[in-house]
Amino acid sequence: MEQMDQLLIKAQTLIEALPYIQKFNNKKVVVKYGGSAMLDEELQLNVIKDVALLKLVGMQPIIVHGGGKEISKWVGLLGHESKFVEGLRVTDEETMEVAEMVLGKVNKGLVQKVEQLGVKAVGISGKDGATIKVEKKLVNGQDIGYVGNIIDINVDLINTLIDNNFIPVIAPIGLDESFHAYNINADDVACAIATAVGAEKLAFLTDTEGVYKDPEDKRTLISVLSLEQADELIEGGYIEGGMLPKIKNCIDAVRNGVSRVHILDGRMEHCLLLEFFTNRGIGTAIINYERLFEHEK
């Protein structure tokens, strides 16, 4: 009897997913995968299984990955210390070389895992097909090296891959007008790509439950954040380090028409499936209330 109950729960879970599967059918969804949630191989496989499932039920997922912690590890092994300004890595010529090597390895590792599950994937960086065009990014007027500010996304290659049933897996590297390689914050890439392809949803998988009002107090997790509240949190100094570019990107993506932007805990098993296919909101959703009401009219 107990076994029968468990089977019924499984069936109910599938039924609960049905409206979401219909809603997102043929829709592009961008998954940004980064942080220490990437370092654990088993966790990585679970995240990739979720993305493969999104693909198999008819969505068009695009993975944009980071690898910041892995880059810092290798910069350290070479005897240097990583420096960041407003969450962005100061990138000299040597660091750029390390970043390209590490991100290339991370990229192909993710592709390998998707392929292992019988789903087609192609790993690219923003260099391929001139997908990501950048200029040098200045932070408060400060030159922090080969750090790119995205000025254009060419969606041709991404769309060709999707049209041919591949999941594009994208590393955060771009080219400037003289074809020099630049390191780009992966959150910037996810946001720019989600906007350029007109994604229905953008999910950031990171190493925190979501956004806290007070990062020291886990009870202050915010489930839904309006654009105005997000601006206030930034101005109030509640958002620090790598969360700063993430939230700024969430705000940009929502302002530029991506309907749903979520920050999820990539360390939580199957957080993507729970977010996509159940009524239980997890993590933090960043919402444009005006557009939400427009939708409902």
Ligand SMILES: Nc1ncnc2c1ncn2[C@@H]1O[C@H](COP(=O)(O)OP(=O)(O)O)[C@@H](O)[C@H]1O
């Ligand atoms: N208000 C906040 N709420 C949640 N996390 C925050 C906040 N302010 C700063 N953070 C930090 O931001 C980190 C996530 O950003 P980051 O390390 O860049 O992630 P990723 O590598 O996945 O892009 C968290 O681990 C946390 O330490």
Ligand SMILES: CC(=O)N[C@@H](CCC(=O)OP(=O)(O)O)C(=O)O
């Ligand atoms: C300019 C810049 O900061 N680039 C990032 C690119 C990788 C990244 O963003 O990785 P996560 O998403 O895992 O943090 C870096 O070098 O760390």
